[in-house]
Amino acid sequence: MSDDIISVPSLAGASSRSDEASALTASENSSTTLEDQLPQFSSLVASMSELWLQQEKKAARSSMEVDAEINVVSNETNRKAITSESDLNLPNRHFHIVTTAALPWFTGTAVNPLLRAAYLHRRTQKISRQDQQWVTLVIPWLDRPEDQKETLGRIFLSPQQQETFIRDWLRHEASMPDAASGLRILFYEARYHSGLGSIFAMGDLLQTIQGAGLSMDVCILEEPEHINWFRAPGDGWTQKYKFVIGVLHTNYKEYITTNGGVSGLWAGPAISLLSSAMVRAYCHKVIKLSAALHDYAPEKEVVCNVHGVRSEFLTEGRRRANECPSDKDEPTPYFIGKMMWAKGLDLLLRLEDYHKALTGEYFPIDIYGKGPEQQMIQKAFQTGSRNRKEHRQTNNNNINGSIIGKTVDIIQHNATCGADNTETASCKSGAASDSSISTSKTSSASKASTLLSVFRENILLSQENMTQKVREPIPCRFPGRVDHLTLKRYKTFVNPSVSEVLCTTTAEALAMGKFVIIPIHPSNNFFLNFPNCLGYRNEFEFVANLHWAQNNEPLALTPEWEKQLSWEAATDRFIDASAITIEEAQNRKQLGHNKLDERIAWFHKELGKGKRGNMLRKLLGGGPLSDPFKYGTPNHYQDETTTMVSDRLTDSDDTASLSSNESMTNDREVISKIGASIDRDLRADDTLLDVRGDFRPSGFSEAVRASLSSLKRTVA
Template sequence: MRFPRLLRASSEDLAAEATTSHATLREPGRHFCIVTTASLPWMTGTSVNPLLRAAYLAHRGETSCRVTLVVPWLPLCDQKLVHPNAIFENPEQQKEHVRGWLSGRVDFDPSFDIRFYPGRYAIDKGSIVPVGDVTECVPDEDADVAILEEPEHLTWFHHGMRWSDKFRHVVGIIHTNYLEYARREKDGERKEALLRGVNRTVTRAHCHKVIKLSDAVQDFARSVTVNVHGVSPHFIEVGRKIALAAEERSRRGEESSSNSSFTKGGYFIGKVVWAKGYLELLDRVKEYNETAAQKDKLVMDVFGNGDDFQEVKAASERERLALTFHGQADHASETTVGYKFFINPSLSDVVATTTAEALAMGKFVVCARHPSNEFFSTFANCRTYANSDEFAECVREVLHGEPEPISPDDLHRLTWQAATERFLDAAEPDAKKKLSLRQKLFETLSDWFAASCHNMFTASEAMRCLAGGGAGTLLTPDDADFACWEPDLWQGGIADRKEDQR
């Protein structure tokens, strides 16, 4: 049996870790493997942000490193659910699509590899579950630094070698507030408590370091809080042009509102599921317009598709809210450029990419005073609120005022170049704590024991199905390139429910 071999924690392993854990991530020759839970053409944060991280990490000029992006490959039956307008017969076709999309978003030729691991779209969760041991997708000679985008998600049902046993250094980046989603479901408090413990266990077992994008998420062992995301150059360029136009108007002595770059009012863009801020959006708009003067009424356009689109739209129409739903749109398209302010009332985000993009384009942003928005609150055009009265005050200000031209320093903070440097600083191995031999042994054995128990649990197909891991996800498909892989339709577990998530 391979279980004892995979999870051994020998004195030789510990000695090797001690000699390598202090090597800086900036030294030449490092190999970064970025593993994530989604891939284009699914336009979601865990497909876009890791892709851009890979591109900019590989493009750092002063040092040479290798970068590999590891993304899920979905069988045909799941592709039809996730991205029905772009179906791929094999991973090479999807790889070409990913590179084609990226070439239109960056101003350089990215040089990194793309590998695939098999995944299944879990209909009940609205996310992708890995199939088999994903560590096997990376050759041993390439196992240097692993960046696990959503480490808890990647390892909920992981069975096999610990990531921290295979790689010299493993960094987890927490993207999603899964506790908030669990809390909104039926039996939410119990699910939240269980998930909190599972998340802590699997991340501690597999990661040497955890980066939380904000303090909106739970605590994790060995964690720091840093926003290590940026925005595409397109948004930076829009903001720069608007700032230059405002500067030119100022030189001509024109008023700030004269010939403004913004010809429309407010908007929101995001995946249309209740948990992504739509319940809060409807509540805030309703409360505000009930008391607002006619000249201050809030009228907004909403962009996005999702499982709850029809339900959210129907709820808005029942309340006669001044919201117009336009369906899916690319935030980088001309559709959204002319809007003056972006309202994002979501309390489930960790860090909202769309909020960063709106700020980069020089717009006002109105968002909740919440840990997920702490980074954004430092920007001049961001307005935050803690209650209905403050929300109304923010809305009146952005309705009748003009955003300040975004400064070069603030624009730079939003770039992926700056985000990459923040990541490298945050991801560095921690200095070894001065612990006694007994303390070190206890910590090592605790991590090993937790990983061993979890590995035993996930070895059972029955337990995996019961917990929602899906049938047939224990072993990697035999087909080498996954092109002929035809799994059964997805079946969720007893804890998976789509209802009552508002």
């Protein structure tokens, strides 16, 4: 091995040559045990992995510098040619930031939109040079105490109480007293959907905003697909606002595919199709936080990290850099996030198992956070169970109540019954001969019963052996939910998730000057170039990176790296990413994309009206969100096929207003007829707009109305 291969650039002056020498000496000593060799071998691998990582970072940085130079020239050229609607640097522009979560639910869709609003408030004050409220944050108000308890962890008696909490947090925790007093906050009525783990609006959001008398200029939809899945019918966002930007936070397709168990038609392909339709229909520009998301509307999309971290995290990073390493630092790595399997905690179990197989022991870890699957996750880590699915039903470990057990009972019963009706029987077993065994009806039943009993005993024995193999618990702690900023004593953050779009806690850990161990994945591309980021492709590299982090100290962030993580830089990126050039706008118009978007918005509005809309929302898994009209004005939601809303479904009858069989039969008929009409309409003339731009009757719209009117009469 040549010197240039093993002269690894150390993060804190550690000698890779000494690591290699130790490993080679240990390998030559035949009396050394495997347990003694493995840590030394891991040290060598860590050094090699660091070299490869540094080489990749060097190449990536060179590529980034070239791209940056191109982008500077491109931005200067395009700045002069962007449409006035998309130019967010113009003075006297009003911003409405609409999101689906609010503090004290410390989730990404609550914290990041709040901070975006706060920093946009500062920016607009400088641009407009007038002390006015240019920015409004539109957030949900959960009127049901059980929903507040589940998401917020506490109960507010009024929206004003929650608003006071949010402003106090901005003032004291985010150190933004100007935004705390100058930002306008508007609440809309909402409900929590436990199956989807998300909050959705009740009533027409646009009507709520317009009712407040606000200027409809620029709208920022945080998670536009989420906001519009179950929204009440009404005018579209692009009809009311001059410019609408959608920021995509969450990989819902990954969540639904991974977790399953959601009622209705929620599956990966279904949610992808529906989300794409919502994004196309209601946004002029779409910003994806990372390339981990699939394409929704390619001609509208741009990939850009428009999130930052609070200044307090960067201050903590400077403090750590200026102080010498202390014995008080916690060597144990930690994870912080919502307690859900989809956050990568199942992958963390696999990494623990691999670490034990390689080193002979599990690595300790502290896991912070709360969530709907917290009990199952704690049980998996603390009892040694490695199959997360076995915790979904408590009887899965009981063979008598399992599918296999029931199958054995059925086969055994059939064998006994069959013996009563025939003189001979044939019994086959995987371990026995393929030849038929002719017996009397008594011996046949006895033989079948014996073989199946042995089969049952083997299953029980294998389950018992499996349980014994995985019963060793992992040395971990679950301290609960905390503010990430309080975790100053740790130096290593582990986040194995590949379902995120862009993980805020990863950015916060980097800002605090910690090592960050994350998988090499599109969702992490923004972070992989930071010097303290240790990326891995597989379990082996994870173990090597963990060993490296435990034996080295993180580097201090340079001012350039700090700036990339700041909200000031994120706001700059957001303004640049939102721009639409005049050429781009002309291309969209020529290709007919605007017509397609208008058609989708109209179709979504029509299907969501009245009782038929309630039923379709139920079919799509809306549950308690199926009737969003509780907070609306009845006349606003009427159409020619719907009676007064006063006879709509009640809250207590969310799932039982129609019998299950009637509901499913009618729903299937509606979908079948609508699908057939879509096929006919697509073969016909695609032009749905007259010279005035209004929708004129078509075979498609008439079929929808006829089908749903028939459905309404059947239900009535």
